[in-house]
Amino acid sequence: xxxxxxxxxxxxxxxxxxxxxxxxxxxxxxxxxxxxxxxxxxxxxxxxxxxxxxxxxxxxxxxxxxxxxxxxxxxxxxxxxxxxxxxxxxxxxxxxxxxxxxxxxxxxxxxxxxxxxxxxxxxxxxxxxxxxxxxxxxxxxxxxxxxxxxxxxxxxxxxxxxxxxxxxxxxxxxxxxxxxxxxxxxxxxxxxxxxxxxxxxxxxxxxxxxxxxxxxxxxxxxxxxxxxxxxxxxxxxxxxxxxxxxxxxxxxxxxxxxxxxxxxxxxxxxxxxxxxxxxxxxxxxxxxxxxxxxxxxxxxxxxxxxxxxxxxxxxxxxxxxxxxxxxxxxxxxxxxxxxxxxxxxxxxxxxxxxxxxxxxxxxxxxxxxxxxxxxxxxxxxxxxxxxxxxxxxxxxxxxxxxxxxxxxxxxxxxxxxxxxxxxxxxxxxxxxxxxxxxxxxxxxxxxxxxxxxxxxxxxxxxxxxxxx
Numbered sequence: 001x002x003x004x005x006x007x008x009x010x011x012x013x014x015x016x017x018x019x020x021x022x023x024x025x026x027x028x029x030x031x032x033x034x035x036x037x038x039x040x041x042x043x044x045x046x047x048x049x050x051x052x053x054x055x056x057x058x059x060x061x062x063x064x065x066x067x068x069x070x071x072x073x074x075x076x077x078x079x080x081x082x083x084x085x086x087x088x089x090x091x092x093x094x095x096x097x098x099x100x101x102x103x104x105x106x107x108x109x110x111x112x113x114x115x116x117x118x119x120x121x122x123x124x125x126x127x128x129x130x131x132x133x134x135x136x137x138x139x140x141x142x143x144x145x146x147x148x149x150x151x152x153x154x155x156x157x158x159x160x161x162x163x164x165x166x167x168x169x170x171x172x173x174x175x176x177x178x179x180x181x182x183x184x185x186x187x188x189x190x191x192x193x194x195x196x197x198x199x200x201x202x203x204x205x206x207x208x209x210x211x212x213x214x215x216x217x218x219x220x221x222x223x224x225x226x227x228x229x230x231x232x233x234x235x236x237x238x239x240x241x242x243x244x245x246x247x248x249x250x251x252x253x254x255x256x257x258x259x260x261x262x263x264x265x266x267x268x269x270x271x272x273x274x275x276x277x278x279x280x281x282x283x284x285x286x287x288x289x290x291x292x293x294x295x296x297x298x299x300x301x302x303x304x305x306x307x308x309x310x311x312x313x314x315x316x317x318x319x320x321x322x323x324x325x326x327x328x329x330x331x332x333x334x335x336x337x338x339x340x341x342x343x344x345x346x347x348x349x350x351x352x353x354x355x356x357x358x359x360x361x362x363x364x365x366x367x368x369x370x371x372x373x374x375x376x377x378x379x380x381x382x383x384x385x386x387x388x389x390x391x392x393x394x395x396x397x398x399x400x401x402x403x404x405x406x407x408x409x410x411x412x413x414x415x416x417x418x419x420x421x422x423x424x425x426x427x428x429x430x431x432x433x434x435x436x437x438x439x440x441x442x443x444x445x446x447x448x449x450x451x452x453x454x455x456x457x458x459x460x461x462x463x464x465x466x467x468x
Contacts, residue, residue, distance in 0.1 A: 003019055006019050012025075027102065036093045037094055039094050042146075051145060051245060052241070054082065065234065080114065090107075094358050098355030108126065112125040137226075141222040147217060147269065147272060148251060167200050175191065178396075195289075206275070219255070221256045221263055223238020224263050228352060241255075263353055264354060276371060280333075280371065304389065306325075324377050401430050404420045406460050419434050
């Protein structure tokens, strides 16, 4: 019967490792030391580790520091890790040693084993795979690479899709006027397109902020090794790896000018988290607007009907709920929570090293994934298919006493307030009441109180009555 384990050793001695595992002793010690959440590091982070190790091997070979055959084997194994073939062999918990040393050695050991089995020479995890590197610069580099790729490949395209969907639906509703609201109370009219344009502008601002943040996130500290001095690394190593990564990912990376900052401080990661936090706030606002507009349909605003996706109640037949906006709000709440954790983590460490790197990486990637996913859901399962209840919207608009605001230049604020109060109290159209109170004709008042005209802004009418 085949043994279920094998004996591996490291500088601390021997221990048993599962026979089928590609990892070695240091990974096994981490598995035993950190049975905390049961959550391994995210796929995007493991991908980044593979990309970094592949680039490092290529550069070290080019510098004459690593035999070309060994480098080729490491590169091939690293790219397999990057592709996700061996994710099952990355079992270490997110909550591990704060430098991420365990995850770095996990990658080194898996890649070394794969490279050794594929090549003629034995590949050592430290001497070969980790050549010119330290966990202290590899992990913050992988953090930045994984976060940037997730933003560029996942989040920004999703945001663009959501914004385009909003713009397209807004354009289709450009002539539909509705009651505006401030303090949840009736206010001056606007079009659905104008209302949707605020959402679109929020998302455009979010995109702009993310793009600006990437200018700092792309600076990689690799080459700083243990504390930022670059001990045991060729001075050209960091810059060359950044160039290789840029080519392999088709995304721009740079070598950090000050490697000490890249190891000791994670301000760029905290900044990115802050922008994700702001985006989460924007998506919650959009979601809550949709929930309010959809409310009812009889006792709420009832302005729109969101797509019917599932039964809304286990006891109330026929009830349908705004499930996509609700799910979006929950996901965004999680992102806001992640930002709090990242903020605390960003200042945790002393002198030359931050000691919460795995947490920052995991939370950043989860936030990016959540925001990208809910952005597409909002676009495709809520906004794209919503239907405006135009008759109901028009009925509410015609009875909106606040329309009298447009008469301020003609009759003054005080008389306008009296008309609004009377119209509200008597539940009558403001046009009727204004004709009675002012003595002005329907011909004069109707253009002044036309919601479609009022939605365009500007001054309408002149003192003494009339439209001028």
